Amino acid sequence: MSETFILIPGRTSKQGCGISEGKFTEGYQSEINLLQVSPRDMQRLALAEGERVRLTSETGAIEVAVTAAKGDELPPGLLFIAYGDLSSRLMGGDTHGSGMPTSKGLDVVLEKIG
């Protein structure tokens, strides 16, 4: 199965604390390597907590574990990931004359692995 979503990378408290604790610490690494999916999409796609999926954007592809977003934080169709190495891999190099690569609201295709 594969389906198109919109990905929002952003800041989280844990990711922010992780920057001070050190980028090679377990806490930071686990926070930036986790994709939030809305509970409804989790159910519809029969995704289990911690299951790994492949995300492909126009410029890159990553594999990442999923978790259900808390409550109604995310509407269906939207994905969230904390800023970090993985989110940057999906970002294009072109800034369309602005200096800023499109870093939020990225079109991505989500596929189950295996």
Add this chain to the structure above:
Amino acid sequence: MSIATKKNTAPDPSLKIVQDATCTFCGCVCDDIDLSVKDDHIVEAKRACVLGKSWFFNHHTDTRPNCLISGQPATIADGVERAAQILAGAKYPIIYGLSDTTCEAQRVAVGIGDWIGGNVDTTTSVCHGPSGMAFQGVGEVTCSLGEIANRGDLIIFWGSNPAESHPRHFTKYSLMPKGMFLPNGRKDRTCVLVDVRKTKSAKAADIFLQIKPRKDFEALWVLRALAQGLELDAASIEDETGVPLSAWQDLMDRMKRAKFGVILFGMGLTMTRGKHLNSEAVLALVRDMNAYTRFVAKPMRGHGNVTGADNVVSWQTGYPFGVNLSRGYPRFNPGEYTTADTLARGEADAAMIIASDPMANFSQAARTRLAAIPYIALDPKETPTTRAATVAFTTATYGINTPGTVYRMDDVPIPLRPAFDSPHPSDFEVLSQLERRVKQLKAAVRIG
């Protein structure tokens, strides 16, 4: 009071207390933190939020070498020499970062950029750079955070999640304070959150408007149209923005009724398709609103001294970021001289990265280029960027180890009160030595 409690309240003589220390983790730059310091550890940071505590508790000194050349320990002098040779010998050198260091260090970095005829760009270009462009296009109706605390009765957060990125913004400036004209504090204010996600900040808001992703520009223009009293088609507005026209009309009525309205906008606008046009739409809306009442807009700036970087680069070159100095005078062109571009297009042939981590935050194309060219990194912490640097300096942490000046997100300069000394040099010291050596090398070329 029991004896045990009395004992606890007596000051511990081995603790050094630093009053009104400044937290430089985020753009709030809280300068009311009381630190308790034991040797080279901060053991208490009163009034700091979760991010601030993590900042203060995780910057004790370490035993890493002051300098590494190609991963091998080296003296600072050798590191400076190698760094100067790299920068002075490059055809298109770039300087990038600067948002997590003092204004004093930023000033020297711009000086180096001038001597080597390179680019000076800061992390602003990948945070509120688009807003910087919008300020030049539309102008900025602005104020200090103190004015918001004392007057702001309608506070709109747009594409910003302060609960996780600026945790004390609500309590210190925007929602909770009892102000001169708002004696009941939070009760006298209305808070609106506009976002594509129902973030943790939604709990703090009275009204939450969940718009469709990538529709900020359209939503802001709906408000601009309503400000003019134009009639709009309800079905298409809801279809386009994800929010009913009646909710937009209600918001516009509140905006017109407000005595002092504020839009605090975040990277939800600047990082999403549209970028500077999204920021422009906010600024234009706020300008329009001043026909009815007092209204201001402010970007929620992220890093501790990113606002200082804008100020310092502006007063030295005339432009806030993305500046090229290769012709001996400054030129500004986002998209051409900004670091995400010069790296991704493979143009830069040497770099100096100060207090930032493009090896983790930039596109793959940009990272591949940075990995392929000689570059210098200055950072208190080990990061993917320092690990791959040709010359990496471990520097003292600003605000915790070094004094200096930083600018709060509302352009108010604030002094730092360091807690303890570091065995590592400050960014200012390393950059000053480097500037001296680069000057010598460049002068020799001119004479020769």
